[in-house]
Amino acid sequence: MSVQRPSIEVRNLVKRFGSFTALNGIDLDVYPGEVHALLGDNGAGKSTLIKALSGVHPPTSGEIKVDGEIVQFQSPREASDAGIGTVYQDLALNPLASVTRNFFLGREIKKGLGPFGLLQMKEMNAITIAEMKKIGIHISNPDQPVGTMSGGQRQTLAIARAIYFGAKILILDEPTSALGQKQQMEVLKTIRTVQKLGNIAIILITHNEIHAQLIADRFTFLSLGEVIGRGTAQELEGDEIKKLMAGGAELGNLKAELAA
């Protein structure tokens, strides 16, 4: 499985905001068909890293390769054209608009004159229903506003959208954080479905080590903008993961402090 070339390789990536170093030389390899968990405490730099990968913030220095080729994204559009589909924490959905309108937001199917081309609603509705079904959600009414969908369904919509528009690398920023138990499981199942497609590399950011352990094939731990540990699911044991997620601080120490 891992003799393949990585879908995305990051080498020595640095990102500074003024005098503040958010990322200080990150290396990362993500392989197709794998879920790669990116873990770390609040403020570790996880969101900043994926923003650099998805063209939101150009990195200060360092190298990003997609399918072996060096890329430099100037905009989210360029990143998504190169096959990097990002599902943000806020999902980038318009809650007031319908499922279909969100699914095709920015890439509408239309006939005629540039932005004044007529939307092909029927075709777009059909595709939306079919694509959602592929990763396990049945929607009865594609005109339903996204705001009325459950959190899990919204995640699925955002994931389905990224995949349909050609994402080979799918980045999920805390997809389960705002959800109830049942919906969390729904989203994990969706991720599993995507993993099984085999050709998509998934970067999963989460604070939940149970979810990470359930689903991830490989782990990278960040703390204060640096990688403090990495390994496959087999190489890492439960306590090790917990410890690294908290930024390397001994959990035992914490227990002692709380007891005092």
Added chain:
Amino acid sequence: MSSDTLNPAKRNEADRHRQKNWFQTMLDRPEIGPLGVMLLLFGMLGYFSIPEGQFSLNPFSGEGFNALGIRNNFRVIAQLGIVALGAGMLIISGEFDLSVGSMIGFAGGCMAMILKWGFAVIIPYPSFADGFTIEGFRLFEIQNVSPLTAILITLCLTLSFGWFQGWFIVKSGISSFIVTLGGLFFLRGLTEVSYRAFNKKEDQTAGSTTVTDLPDIKNIIEVPGLGEMEREAAKSLPNNQLLEVLKTAPESTVAKLTEQLSYANEKVAATKTVLQESRMTQTLQRSLDNAIQSGNEAMQKMLQAKIDAGVQVPEVKAKAVTDFDLAKAYIDTLPTARPVAEFFGGDILKPLFDWLYYTADWNVNNFGNQFAPGLYACVMIWLIMAFFCYIVLSKTQAGNWIYSTGGNLSAARANGVPTNRVKISLFVFTAFCATMFAACQVFEVNTADTAKGNLKELEAIAAAVIGGVVLTGGFGTILGILLGTVIFGIAKEAFFYIPGVDGSFYRVFLGAVLVSAALTNENIRKRIIGSA
């Protein structure tokens, strides 16, 4: 597993949505509230405007919805409607434009002054030849500017200003409220300054703040054999010339005009007869009242008998149709030589309104003449623009971009929507709407002044909100904006006719409707985004 556990797999997400029939679906539409208010106002205007003592179930029998009432009310509605479309779309994208009213004044002044004085591009330069003065270099100059050119020059100025406001707002990140409030003062001031600077003859010191004595451009016609002149001037030509003009009329036209004129003359005569009858009856009644007061019983009896027998007045004879009448009527049918001015300031649906008079016997005033010639052209312009806005907003990619820009700006951006371009385009569009408003006004009344368009920006926003547009953006429809416009435009008239109610209550009413509409809109929005 206990025996009474249901099998959860059988129920899927789709089942959780209540199946609605068409009626429930309709009730869920956000336009249903405004529709109700509009119908209420229509009813009020229709029935309260029926004169006292007269009973009718027909709402078209009162002043509110007689032909002239329809003509005038729809003019008010359409003018507001033109700017409300721009304001509404802009609000849906999450921004405001408070400069619309001043833009109307600016555009109207521009057009009227260009039409009156011509247009020149003058480059100022300092001169030291004779002390220090500022001289102007005339780059080029056009006299006798056509209506189309005047509109196009004005559009260049207003659209650039709209573009600049939009560009400044998206680049600086300053709220559009403040930037366009600046625009409101700036443009109104610039308008006043321009009137004083340019609306004058060379030798006058300060210009006037109104443009008057423009010709009635839309009614300039080509009179056969006599060249271009205003319709009214042509109709008051000396008799011999009128006859010359009539000679050029095709026979079929003359025949038809003769028929129409005799119909109208008979109608006028019949109306006069009825009028004289009722006058006579009134006079008798008054004498009777006097007789009762003075106790003259013989007189009372005699008058009562006369009234009971019914008054007989000689029928008024219909005027004969003269050749001069025919010539004037023919001049009325001559097409305009300035179609652009006619397009903005003329009348539409003339054949329909003729039919309503000659055939349906409805469009008749108190003297028996035709009441309204048609609807104002601004109604057509409003509806054309509304149609295009509807298509763009709900059927095109641009529409999806507008909704998402207002609904969730960062989401739209993350999905590659050019949100800045969307917003700037809509600022340009509101400037376009203001210019269309001004063009309609200028070519209708052939005057302009510095105060034109005052408060229209706020009325437009109010109309959009009453129609279901949410101020924070992302939500609203063109149909709703149309309904809100009709409500706002008709309320004044509707309250005017309520007996015993001060006419100014319409403002109280609109204020209350505005706030309850905003509340309803917000609740619908919260219900959708699930944060009630």
